[in-house]
Amino acid sequence: MGSIYLIRHGQASFGADNYDVLSPIGFQQSEVLGNYLDTLGIYFDRCVSGSLARQQDTARGVLGAMRARPMPTEVDDAFDEFKADEVIRAHLPDLLASEPHALDVFRNAAQHRAEFQRLFTYVIHRWISGEHDKDGLESWASFVARVQGGLERLLERAERKDRIAVFTSGGTITALLQLVIGIAPIKAFELNWQIINTSVSQLKFRDRDVALASFNSHAHLAQTKNPGLITYR
Incomplete structure (x- = not known):
């Protein structure tokens, strides 16, 4: 083999x-x-x-x-x-409705590692579900x-x-x-x-x-x- x-x-x-x-x-x-x-x-x-x-x-x-x-x-x-930054940007408007601090977390990820991981996990779950596909995003x-x-x-x-x-x-x-x-x-x-x-x-x-x-x-x-x-x- x-x-x-x-x-x-x-x-x-x-x-x-x-x-x-x-x-x-x-x-x-x-x-x-x-x-x-x-x-x-x-x-x-x-x-x-x-x-x-x-x-x-x-x-x-x-x-x-x-x-x-x-x-x-x-x-x-x-x-x-996969282009994680593009995935985040595409799903960020939907995320901000419930997580208004999300933009600051993503912009300063190194200072908010645990919170970044929580929000990134949420975004990834939306992406892989196939239920929230965005135009122009892989x-x-x-x-x-x-x-x-x-x-x-x-x-x-x-x-x-x-x-x-x-x-x-x-x-x-x-x-x-x-x-x-x-x-x-x-x-x-x-x-x-x-x-x-x-x-x-x-x-x-x-x-x-x-x-x-x-x-x-x-x-x-x-x-x-x-x-x-x-x-x-």
Whole structure:
């Protein structure tokens, strides 16, 4: 059987003007994972990344720390994260009717982490329900279809025992969980909130049959005994 390693990007710049930038911790997490995979003797036959900077920089950090032969990272934007800022903006007018302070929370998310998570969860539930689709906004169903297209392209080109690394994001991994194990979107997002930066989830495949082998492994971070490296956004 072949393996697909779904690697979430390192910690990004939560609360900054540009979230799509790895933080210093994000770069450190990437290097730690690369060293760990190298110690285990895990190598990749192919590496694929979404088009986002935080995904590609994570790929460079991980692969740069591995002693295996260098290889190019293919880019497939099917593995990009959904645009959370656009989802928030589209649903904000409805939210403000019951949560008048929501705009301030979203503008100053780093100072209101718990309240941000509560409101963001509410917005995500509206989005994935399919009952509040907005014109011009990628729906949850369209997002899942995009991710499915990326998975199908991986499988079409895969050799029987390939080990494929996919550097991606939490929402994309959530969509893949729904596709692979048939979990309801609302339940998938309960798992989404637990996905740790640079954690590894493994899929096994034989032809077009895909199964989940492991989820959210972060032993590489735990073994450092540095709790500050275990982050969720």
